[in-house]
Amino acid sequence: MTSDVTLSDLSQPATRAGASAHASPTRSAADLAALIACPRCDAVFRMVEPANNQRAICNRCHHVLVAPRLRAGKRIIAVQLAILILLVAASAYPFLSISTKGLKHSSSILDAALAFTSDGALAALSFVLAGLIVFIPAARAILSIYVLAPLTLDRGPFRGAAFAFRLSEHLRPWSMAEIFAIGCAVALIKVADLATVSFGPAFWMFSLLVLLVVVQENLACRYSIWKALGA
Amino acid sequence: MKSARQMGLVACQYCTRVWPGGTRVCGHCGHHIASRDPMSLQKVWGLWTVGMMCYIPANIYPMLDTHTLVSDQKNTIVGGALELGQHGSWGIAIVILVASVLIPVGKFIVIAALAFGVTSGSRLKPHTRQVLHEVVEYVGRWSMIDVFVVAILSSLVQLGTIASIQPGRAALFFALSVFFTMLSAQAFDSRLIWDAEVPPPEDLRASDDFGPVSQITPDTTFDFPFSAGAETLTVAGPDDRRADPPFTDPQTRKDSPT
Incomplete structure (x- = not known):
């Protein structure tokens, strides 16, 4: 075929902002x-x-x-909502606590992310880590819900949905909540001989988060979402 | 099998749609598109070099600074892992050595090999190189595990004089090294691996880069064999056609898109 x-076809004015001729x-x-x-x-x-x-x-x-996947939109929204709730809850509770010789200290995820603020040169790293662990995964969850919610309700996409989805795809490699969870396990073993270590509620939330991230990656099909966003 | 470039088309790497050659912005998803980024390899090498430069201080400076009642220790990445091993936890020592030495060094080698393979040809099959690129992209983020461990330890172990852990300068350099190698791997355009197989015909190479569409004289006619030469996509897996599609088709929606 x-x-x-x-060229008369090609040189027509762009039909919408950002779109080519x-x-x-x-x-x-x-x-x-x-x-x-x-x-x-x-x-x-x-x-x-x-x-x-x-x-x-x-x-x-x-x-x-x-x-x-069957009803992927609804399932992704469900998983992303769960991720969002877990992230918010996990940020507040301590995830590990240590005790030795009567002294006790526990630390939450934001404490860990902001651990470097004591040293000036490392302070910037603190904010980057807080972003990688908490804010970027949360932003991805919010963006996914923003993009998918109207589609699963059989409505047209919200304004800026294409931009939101592209942003969410760009952020994908920088969302490192699941890597942080594995880091917890390594840190636990490292200090085990220094002091008695116990898990806080946030540790279990983050463990669940690891599984949810895998489920979500499995459900998402970029092509189907772009197609549903329409042109 | 024909590539979009051979057919005089430009593909969007985000939404997989194809557009006539020279299109700059995907009309479907709005992403910037180019048949091939001519700067791809320069970006790869630039970011690769910065990543490498950060990796050296990451191994020289201490990663952790541990104070206890009896001792005061500064450990580098490798030193800390070896010490863990001597304490008997070889499992964790291996996890740290793999995440902070084997993966970063392997990444530097693989990215360099991929970039060399594009410029001077490679003995490896394109498919093997493609898999290597995917592995590097997937595994790269996991190197951050060591920075997270340092962050967790230095926020958790704050027991006054009995035991306290401070982060070392190496953490910053190591994190930077991971970021730059991730960006380097992302800058590599895997389509370049496959281009060596079938170089584009001369006439189409010209049409690849004909500039903005509006600059072309109005009576020029393009004659691209648009669908000719495209293989039909084959699908595999159980047929579940009775079930609902994941999303409704944009055309059959209740109301029009905003």
Whole structure:
């Protein structure tokens, strides 16, 4: 199937802010919309919509392109809400406490994140750590809910949903709550011979958070969300 | 199998849509797109070098400064792990050595090898290199574990004169090293791995970079074989077509998008 794109199609004014001139609903644009390119290796395929629990995999580099799940939107919102609640609760409670020779000290997640403030040069690191552990995961949860809530309710997306989803995708590698939870376990063993260590409630919340992050990553299918956001 | 570049198209790496060559902003998700970022390898090498420069002081300065009644100890990353091992907890020593030595050093080597592979060819199969890149991107964040351990220890162990732990300067350099190598791995465009397989035809290479669309004279006609040459996507897994789709189609929604 060959189609021509004349410049009159291409030079039409952009239909919405930020969109390129090619978004005009011409025959060629419809042709292009039927194609999908692998973000990893650039191979182009004619789109075939997979059903739920099916996966569309790039034939060249085996990257998973589309993996829709049944009622993924509602399930992601549920998981993200749980993550948000756990993050808020876990920030307030102590997650580890130590005691030795009558002295006792316990520490919450924000205490740990802000541990470096004592030294001037390291103070900046404190704020970055607080971001990585608490604020970025929380921001991702809020952004996901903002993007997905109207879609699961069969409404059009909220204003700025595309930007919110892109931001959330950009933040993905910088959301490190689950790494912090493993760090707790390592720290626990390191001080075990120095003092008696016990877990606080926040430790168990963070352990649960590790599982929820995995579940959420498994449910999210970028392609389906972009498609639902529409153009 | 044809790549978007061979077909004279530009792919969006965020939402997987394709657009005519020269498009700068994806019309679907609004992300900036380019067929290939010509600066990709420069960015990779620049960030790689900064990451490497931070990794050296991270190993020289002490990571932890432990005061107890009987001793006052400053431990570097490797020194601290070896000492843990001597105390009998080899399991934890290995976790720390893997997260703070093996993974960062392995990352430096793999990213450098990927970048060299693009410029001067590689004996490894493209698929192997692609897997290496995915592993580096996935594993990179886990190096932060050691910085978190230092943060936890120095906030937790504050028992006055009996025992207290202060963070060392190495924590800052180590965190910076992790950030820069993560950015370096992200700057690497994995599509470059596959380009060596099929270099683009000369005529299409020109169309890759024809500048903003508005600058082209109005009577030019493009003749891209848009869908020609695209393989049909194959899907695998159990057919669950009766169940609801994850989201309703934008066209059949109750009200129009805002």
